[in-house]
Amino acid sequence: MQSRRLTGSIGIEFRGVDLAQLDDDGFAVIKAALLEHGVVVVRDQNLTPAEHKAFGERFGPLHTHPAAPGVEGHPEILLLQNYGKSRSITEVWHSDVTCEARPPSVSILHSRVLPTYGGDTMWANQYLAYDRLSDGMKRMLEGMRAVHAAFNLESVHPVIRTHPETGRKALFVNAGFTRRFEDMSPEESRPLLDLLVRHASSPDLCYRHQWTEGDLVMWDNRGVMHFAVHDYDEQERVMHRVTVQGDEPR
Numbered sequence: 001m002q003s004r005r006l007t008g009s010i011g012i013e014f015r016g017v018d019l020a021q022l023d024d025d026g027f028a029v030i031k032a033a034l035l036e037h038g039v040v041v042v043r044d045q046n047l048t049p050a051e052h053k054a055f056g057e058r059f060g061p062l063h064t065h066p067a068a069p070g071v072e073g074h075p076e077i078l079l080l081q082n083y084g085k086s087r088s089i090t091e092v093w094h095s096d097v098t099c100e101a102r103p104p105s106v107s108i109l110h111s112r113v114l115p116t117y118g119g120d121t122m123w124a125n126q127y128l129a130y131d132r133l134s135d136g137m138k139r140m141l142e143g144m145r146a147v148h149a150a151f152n153l154e155s156v157h158p159v160i161r162t163h164p165e166t167g168r169k170a171l172f173v174n175a176g177f178t179r180r181f182e183d184m185s186p187e188e189s190r191p192l193l194d195l196l197v198r199h200a201s202s203p204d205l206c207y208r209h210q211w212t213e214g215d216l217v218m219w220d221n222r223g224v225m226h227f228a229v230h231d232y233d234e235q236e237r238v239m240h241r242v243t244v245q246g247d248e249p250r
């Protein structure tokens with residue numbers, strides 16, 4: 001397996017590995033890289049849906065999306081397709097399904113059909129977003145909680161969460177699901193939420209992935225946010241996403 005870091009803040013890429021045949025030592029390397037770098041790109045994969053799910057299950061029990069359609073015969077695999085830019089729900093900075101009480105920990109996205117241009121995905125490191133806040137802002141946010149809602153689900157999560165495995169603190173609000181701070185109105189919350197998401201998606205915290213056939217990208221929703229760029233017009237773009245059941249954020 002060869003690896004190279006993708007940016008100074010987030011992401012690592014592996015080549016020369018077949019995730020369908022990975023032994024336990026190889027999996028330990030990938031998992032450690034995911035915890036350290038937040039995003040792991042693996043090139044040249046061709047996993048069947050069953051192999052994709054089996055790889056996800058090595059991280060833990062799989063999560064099923066509460067509303068969006070799955071791949072036929074595989075309800076745990078979210079089918080992401082081009083429904084038109086105005087209907088895209090992923091072209092926004094978010095962590096996956098944070099409206100749930102136990103949002104997914106790890107997401108694993110495999111390209112199936114790619115447009116001839118565009119359709120990149122971006123990720124941003126939320127540990128660094130936290131680290132870069134001023135001491136005063138850290139003090140203010142510590143202990144605050146925010147309401148995340150969508151798909152008729154609503155959950156309240158800490159604004160600063162501590163990763164259960166790395167022990168690191170990360171900023172945990174996003175533009176896709178976070179509606180307001182607890183005990184505050186949406187109008188009162190909006191300016192600070194906007195400021196935090198802008199701060200947390202600064203270009204030097206991000207990796208932008210240009211998809212090629214056979215790419216598989218996994219990320220740790222507990223320490224990164226992501227954004228799917230919809231700039232491929234009406235072209236077909238099909239992705240399969242497996243998510244792993246997470247813990248209650250703390």
Ligand code: SIN
Nearest residue numbers: 080090120121228239
């Ligand atoms: C997502 O998981 O939000 C979708 C990412 C993508 O389609 O690139």
